[in-house]
Amino acid sequence: MDSKGITAPELVTSVWLNTAEPLRLEKLRGKVVVLHAFQMLCPGCVSHGLPQAAEIAAMYSRDQVQVIGLHSVFEHHAVMTLDALKAFVHEYRLTFPIAVDQPSEVDPIPVTMQRLNLQGTPSLVLIDKTGAIRLTHFGRLSDMQVGNMIGQLLMENDDSQDSTDKPDRAEPQANGQCDDEGCSL
Amino acid sequence: MDSKGITAPELVTSVWLNTAEPLRLEKLRGKVVVLHAFQMLCPGCVSHGLPQAAEIAAMYSRDQVQVIGLHSVFEHHAVMTLDALKAFVHEYRLTFPIAVDQPSEVDPIPVTMQRLNLQGTPSLVLIDKTGAIRLTHFGRLSDMQVGNMIGQLLMENDDSQDSTDKPDRAEPQANGQCDDEGCSL
Amino acid sequence: MDSKGITAPELVTSVWLNTAEPLRLEKLRGKVVVLHAFQMLCPGCVSHGLPQAAEIAAMYSRDQVQVIGLHSVFEHHAVMTLDALKAFVHEYRLTFPIAVDQPSEVDPIPVTMQRLNLQGTPSLVLIDKTGAIRLTHFGRLSDMQVGNMIGQLLMENDDSQDSTDKPDRAEPQANGQCDDEGCSL
């Protein structure tokens, strides 16, 4: 885990599921935020990433840790629609808040995925109590590693950082390849 | 396993993937046919049924055992489209022949699923060398049980039966419920 | 699976557990015999081989399939004693008949293991209804493969073979190496 990080850019989303109103990162200061970027047709997300996100949501109090699923579609856009996602979320019984990453008008990669410079899905982004990005990981992390990092972030004070840095903009070309680990750009 | 069974009704399908031309059960006499009915948004199919079907396809010679996937959509019809199935088959790297069960004009349950009187997905149908249905199972079967049954069917002669019975027609109402085991009508 | 095989040499054992009286292969004609050679301190036996043997014992009728555990100690003789085996069998709740392979007076490899020319533990030996060895496998086999082979053997008539061949005697030196798959000579 980086000892400090840049402030996470605000999520840019089109729709939210499993929440009465949209979540904003800036309103989540004081909590650890676990952002899990996935695609519903990504095998590694379905077998490993989403179950891990659900376990985090079940294990921690929502007062301390906020899990957010981010449906960042960068391939097969025509079939990973909102209705398809709704059916998927229903059948897989996902109950934590899930946002649809805002599609770009000029790029297959959606807006938040670009801003976070993610390499593919599943990706895990850990944001500390001050709003700083402390981990960005594409692929699989063990439950013990994830538990360890969240445990450490929970112990930090929330006034320890005041970063206003902006992340570099990234515009990778989408040519997704999926394997057991996940789907990469 | 039943000691004998009725002849499997012919598959009624709209599209085939992973095969140069449609398969017909009547052309497969002399082989054991493993028919795996699934839905791409059925968790039990994704985690257990389809990997088992793929293992069967990898383990047996296609001269002896023909695995067929049957996409029998009885819920969420609007999103489990042919294009969505194609993306799913691509991402999950399924290589055995897969057919789309013909949608019914008057019923949410597709035609072959009705004819086979399946209870939900995943369902496994084992058809012997004579074309008779020897097992219809909804839910999970262990690999050892499936291997045992296929092994036994392979040892039978293919001139042992000549059933021309027709299965009873079933028209269940589709009100799908999914759990860890699968999605039932 | 070999299409035919030599007759299995009779088991040479010092003690039996989980059975009122010793089993003899020659008395088991008409049944498929699943002989599982293991050592209680062999990781691959504990994690994979013995659970598979227990699943076979649970799935098949003992009228058709006889599972036999064979404790073939070829290393750490001083600690894999009968009392240690009894404690192991109790704690792991093994209920199928288990025999202690007769120690050799001149060789670290016990007698039956020598006669069967096994390479290490776990080893699976499948014996058909006529008493012929049809498979000898060191290491891991999938449940589907094992189920398939037993299913095929169950379909054979028990008067199909009458082999009186004797296996070649083997006297390998014991220099056991264990890995995830098992312990080899």
Next chain:
Amino acid sequence: MDSKGITAPELVTSVWLNTAEPLRLEKLRGKVVVLHAFQMLCPGCVSHGLPQAAEIAAMYSRDQVQVIGLHSVFEHHAVMTLDALKAFVHEYRLTFPIAVDQPSEVDPIPVTMQRLNLQGTPSLVLIDKTGAIRLTHFGRLSDMQVGNMIGQLLMENDDSQDSTDKPDRAEPQANGQCDDEGCSL
């Protein structure tokens, strides 16, 4: 996790493996200590507890986290000997320091297990940088839970506590029962 705890009593042991010299808790102040009490013939220890301890040892720097295996034999004393343990440790390739809990002269339960008032094996004891016991758990804990707790303990200062309390002495009767979770007194 308790917010504070009593100081862990010193380990009372007869032999150490995998270390040049015996470890003493009082010399480990400043590190988080993960004490894993096990028996080599306890199925839950073999399948879950010891692999988890090994993963902890592999994931954390030994400068920060010290994993200690404690062979606390409370049943089958005659066969879980030092030589048997050595063979077990060799075959299972355990590389973290392992101590043999000192047998009691008057009780089947060994001395350290009594002092820690453990209910059975596997048991996990987490000791913070000040030497205080922060968790005592019999049975299974998820990797995420364990990672979370160690991560939190790592973030604490090591001068935050100065407890000199002694734990109550416990002398349970040993009538061990093992199930999938572990072996209890």
